[in-house]
Amino acid sequence: MRVSGVSAEGPGQGGDGPASVLVAEDDPAITTQLVRGLRLAGYEASSVGTGREVLSSPVVDVVLLDLGLPDIDGVEVCRQLRARSDGAIIVITARGEESDRVLALDQGADDYMVKPFGLAELLARIRAVLRRSRPQDSEALRHGDLLVDLRTGKVTIAGRNVPLTPKEFGILECLASDPGRVVTRQEIMERAWDSHWYGPMKVLDVHVASLRKKLGQPGLIETVYGRGFRLADSR
Ligand code: CA
Numbered sequence: 001m002r003v004s005g006v007s008a009e010g011p012g013q014g015g016d017g018p019a020s021v022l023v024a025e026d027d028p029a030i031t032t033q034l035v036r037g038l039r040l041a042g043y044e045a046s047s048v049g050t051g052r053e054v055l056s057s058p059v060v061d062v063v064l065l066d067l068g069l070p071d072i073d074g075v076e077v078c079r080q081l082r083a084r085s086d087g088a089i090i091v092i093t094a095r096g097e098e099s100d101r102v103l104a105l106d107q108g109a110d111d112y113m114v115k116p117f118g119l120a121e122l123l124a125r126i127r128a129v130l131r132r133s134r135p136q137d138s139e140a141l142r143h144g145d146l147l148v149d150l151r152t153g154k155v156t157i158a159g160r161n162v163p164l165t166p167k168e169f170g171i172l173e174c175l176a177s178d179p180g181r182v183v184t185r186q187e188i189m190e191r192a193w194d195s196h197w198y199g200p201m202k203v204l205d206v207h208v209a210s211l212r213k214k215l216g217q218p219g220l221i222e223t224v225y226g227r228g229f230r231l232a233d234s235r
Contacts, residue, residue, distance in 0.1 A: 082108030
């Protein structure tokens with residue numbers, strides 16, 4: 001559950017459902033990957049492929065705006081978007097569009113990312129812009145005596161500080177964002193490994209073993225054979 005938020009569902013929410021993210025991108029491969037990653041991370045994600053559609057879409061918490069949309073100039077889309085909504089705008093640019101990126105920031109974009117980028121970094125940027133635009137939202141996951149602070153990356157169990165590697169933190173964040181649910185190996189790899197992992201899945205077991213040891217409650221992370229892992233009930 002969320003520590004101080006009004007409800008206990010997705011990340012960065014204010015009490016009326018998970019934060020909503022609109023992916024405005026004309027490359028279907030990128031769109032599919034982003035929407036899937038955002039949904040796995042608990043966001044309500046939708047997508048459009050043109051500037052006209054961006055400007056006629058319902059207002060969302062965060063727009064990921066590709067500056068190279070086919071119909072309207074990206075900087076102009078950004079300007080009009082800012083004029084109609086207070087939602088966060090993260091512009092996505094390809095290399096060589098640096099001047100556009102600066103113009104977009106001038107027109108009210110909150111942040112930018114240069115392609116190609118990893119999902120983990122994008123999720124961190126989204127959390128950061130949501131923190132600024134929705135500071136009332138809580139930023140920690142609590143499960144029993146386990147506390148995962150998403151802002152500082154600190155983990156404590158029964159008040160004891162547990163130093164984790166980034167991968168271990170990613171795995172724990174995955175599990176703690178929905179305690180009790182079986183999270184598949186694929187899902188964990190996509191979130192904690194930035195979806196660019198092509199090596200053996202065995203690597204995940206090594207990190208989980210280390211994580212269990214550090215947490216000092218071996219039963220807290222349950223292996224569900226053939227499926228994945230889940231955070232068990234803790235006392
Ligand atoms: Ca494009």
